[in-house]
Amino acid sequence: DAKTTQPPSMDCAEGRAANLPCNHSTISGNEYVYWYRQIHSQGPQYIIHGLKNNETNEMASLIITEDRKSSTLILPHATLRDTAVYYCIVRVEGNDMRFGAGTRLTVKP
């Protein structure tokens, strides 16, 4: 599976949109982009995934560039409870999830 690059940390003001970038320049055509988050002392939580089209669900939106070499997870109205480590994973369906170090998002009041 392709490797991903994420900034180690980001801050966001409460109520504003949080935009978390992920670079996956070596992604191949059959690899999906997954996002998980992990709140302190809990297991990772699935957020969203996509192949090439933008996706939206009740938690977030996933924007994948046309060349698929990068993506952005958008939390439209961040709350204090969104403070967590966010992991971007690129994966061929059927392979297991391989986590990197992720981005530590801190939402500030």
Place this chain on the structure above:
Amino acid sequence: DTGVSQDPRHKITKRGQNVTFRCDPISEHNRLYWYRQTLGQGPEFLTYFQNEAQLEKSRLLSDRFSAERPKGSFSTLEIQRTEQGDSAMYLCASSVRQASGYTFGSGTRLTVV
């Protein structure tokens, strides 16, 4: 059944002792995964099962580690002759099929003293 259950939540053991953790996946999920997470790092894949068959094992899973999933339901992860380096959070996850996201449990935090 609303999630993946892991037991115990915390375990403190002396070096050299054996420990066993249990994971109960979501009942209709046929794939079950074990991960290990140390402080400040992302989860590291250890092994996974499809039903009762163990299909892949990471090189992180030394011969002191063994995992089972009898009857394709719950799973156990045993660590024999624990070492201080085994101190970590052990996470279990399950999924209904290859193409779906994983549901993780809250983990078992192991401390070897």
